[in-house]
Amino acid sequence: MEFRRLIRGRVDEPQLERIGREIAKRYDRESVRISVLEADNWLSTPCVVDEEWFVKVISPQNALVQALFTGARNLGVFSRGEEGFFERFEDPLAMSQHELEATRRVREIGLNAPEPIEAFGVDEFGVLVLEYLPEFRTLDELPSTEVEALASELFSALTLMHANNLAHGDLRGENVLVHGGELYFIDATNVRKDGLSTARAYDIACAIATLEPALGANCTVDLAAEHYDAATLLAARDFLDLVRLRPDHEFEATRLKGEIERRAD
The missing domain is CATH 3.30.200.20 (Phosphorylase Kinase; domain 1)
Incomplete structure (x- = not known):
């Protein structure tokens, strides 16, 4: 600290x-x-x-x-x-x-x-x-049942960002606010079109790294697979070690990678 x-x-x-x-x-x-x-x-x-x-x-x-x-x-x-x-x-x-x-x-x-x-x-x-949003909570403050209920909305929001040449670039629990039962995003960023596919994979890696501590690797990957195909998840898997180097992400990278690889087989 x-x-x-x-x-x-x-x-x-x-x-x-x-x-x-x-x-x-x-x-x-x-x-x-x-x-x-x-x-x-x-x-x-x-x-x-x-x-x-x-x-x-x-x-x-x-x-x-x-x-x-x-x-x-x-x-x-x-x-x-x-x-x-x-x-x-x-x-x-x-x-x-x-x-x-x-x-x-x-x-x-x-x-x-x-x-x-x-x-x-x-x-x-x-x-x-x-x-200012009064009485908000951050995603990492929620109990696992609420995190699971919001996970689909999180992945859908990322998909919409990427479709509009946006990426988050710093997705973690503190940067996703919950207010009135809905997600609010802060700290997003613009990216070049030629870097969007890479930013997309990195964002997805950050999302599953953010969800895993609350939901576990199996549930997290199952929820991600409802929104992304195997190739997209494998691309995200390749960024998990990079995300793990950040001091503000603590998650089971090995288990996540194993679950993604199992689903891709």
Whole structure:
């Protein structure tokens, strides 16, 4: 956990105060109340402002970590003879602007996502403002019965993203919100068309890695097989070792690969 805190970093109180003043100015308020959410988020400091907006503050350290993670993940993709599809951003503002646009695209194709409001810079920070969803839970907080009931919706959403040249790229339990019994997606990304097939396989690998701890390998693969053919699942299997290298995914990779191979035979 200390390692996670080190690379995730935190935004200091004076910096949050400056950002709060800018938000108040933009929305014609004398002041705002910022509450920092406790979450193992590598690429931003997530906050709630006045119980009305969900705000992600992206620091230069977050941008550096994103660049390092992107390079490592693309290297893993290249080592499999595939074209890398993860995009590196120049600075925190570019990261926030990209997520704003990707969130708009998610909503345009008919999937649930918090309403994107704006992205702007404050000093060296990028600030993304989204609609705040009260009383949401994340997918990894749900009991296994609820996860199983939502798994089909998760795979269907990924299929719709991929059909519209979108990918998630960072699918994990904390990035799938459950509100009013429906899934809401955050942290999606745009990808190049020539990298979509690779991004698709990676997304599916992340999805089954996210579901396996709650459902087990057999049930997870059975549910995935209702949406994908054997060739697609085998392509996802090839990315499971890469997904396992991430510190925010803990799952039984060997069992998942075995179940996929059994079903493909």
